[in-house]
Amino acid sequence: MNVRDRREPIRGGASVKLPTIGMLGSHSGEEIGVAAKANGFKTVIVCQKGREELYTKYNKHLYDHVIILDRFQDMVDEETQNTLRNLDTVWIPNRSFSVYVGYDNIEQRFDVPIYGNRRILRVEERGTPRDQYWLLEESGIRIPRQFRPDDIDRLCIVKVQQKDNPLERAFFYAESPHDYEKRSKEMVANGLIKESDLAAATVEEFVIAPRFNANFQAYGMEDAYGSLDFVGFDDRIQTNLSGLLNLPASEQLRIKMSVVNEEVGHKGVTMRESKKPLVYKAAERLLEGVKKHFPPKMIGLFSLQGALTKDSEFVVFDLSPRVPGAPCLGPTSPEMRRLSLKFNREIRSPLDLCMLDIRRAAEEDRLNDVTT
Known part of the structure; x- marks a missing residue:
């Protein structure tokens, strides 16, 4: 049956045309797929070639439609967008969507309804x-409280873009300008961050x-x-920090290893x-x-x-x-x-609430109230 003609019974014996729930194959694509299917929606997932196995091999029952692209960013191409629009897609954004597709593309080129703002x-x-x-x-x-490196006067955490990983930041700790200088050089030398990214780093008090x-x-x-x-x-469970914290304090002090x-x-x-x-x-x-x-x-x-x-x-x-x-x-x-x-x-899942919100909007012909 054509997805655009799919209808579900609602109160009073009428019917509603449900949208297809769309998601990126990364971050929370599995979690979104489970909630959508459990709540009676058809699904479409956009995957990047080489990163699709979790979704297309191990969890293929969660996705009615699969789109595999060379790059996630290619989903703003008109052909992919037309496919999503023809499926009446409502897109659920996650962190990978923001990072890999990009904010300019999301705001200016991605012409598919997004659940949320x-x-x-x-x-x-x-x-x-x-x-x-x-x-x-x-x-x-x-x-x-935030600081400039030269003004650090207490224990601070420094958050800087992780080298070669756009999804994650690297962290280090400093309690003085000298300490900041020393630790930042160690992080650069160990290949964890780039010196050029330090200018945009956040330095804030460690609570x-x-x-x-x-x-x-x-x-x-x-x-x-x-x-x-x-x-x-x-x-959050973090590597290698969570592993280091499993060691006795004496061993943590003895080994020479940068915290990630x-x-x-x-x-x-x-x-x-x-x-x-x-x-x-x-x-x-x-x-x-x-x-x-x-x-x-x-x-x-x-x-x-x-x-x-x-x-x-x-x-x-x-x-x-x-x-x-x-x-x-x-x-x-x-x-x-x-x-x-x-x-x-x-x-059973927080995402069930998203699906209830979307379903109620579809039932009342108010999808514009839950999408932008």
Whole structure:
């Protein structure tokens, strides 16, 4: 049956034409595919040649249509876009989509409806005037104090683009200008970063406190579901940092090895109930900031990565304004039970909420309210 003619029954015996859910074959392509199929949608995935095996061999049951390109960036070519439009695609953006396709292409050339606010994706680009740090500050959210290298007067973390890996940053620590100079030269000598990227590096105070990625869903169909739901906490597993932390402190001090913070996984965590209002307040402030500076508003999943201090401050040092890519949330977050009660149906993944938002919009002929 032609996808454009596919209809699903809805309330009152009428029918609705469901869009096809589109995704990039990287980052969270598997997670999005599972949620889309579980919620009755057809799917299309765009893969890059040589990186498609996870999707086309091991998980082919998740994808009704597969497009394989020489480069992810080629998806803005008219032929690929026509295929996506003919499938009535609603595209779910993730981090790989932003990095590999590029913000200019997304904003100016990708003429396919995106679930969420395509204008907010660019805040993750480092070194732009209206980046995530600017938005967090404008939203009244506490962020770590930032420094110039010559002004470092406390323990700081330096975040710089990782060499030859556009998805990841490298990190090192410094507590003085001399320390910064020494450590940055070591990182360059070890081939982890390029000296030219240090000019755009972020130098911020290191908040010594437990970390929490607070994940939320903001709704396009706000009149039906409210403005947002909290979906759970996670923390990142990073190589080689997580491996080094498994060693006794004496061994960590003995070996000579540069620390690398490349994200390779996630694990579920929880926060004491009395502290959770702090993250709700931060998310609400962000929604107001996005509405003011990046209209129309925040739509879809987003994450505030922060630390909870001993003074009960939630200090945010990273914003993910799209699917966070933490598949551990579904099976580990206690919020799934609470959300199942709210929606009177089983919610097994945060992405189920995206699919409910899209389905409700399709049922009411309001896809423009959930896409840009």
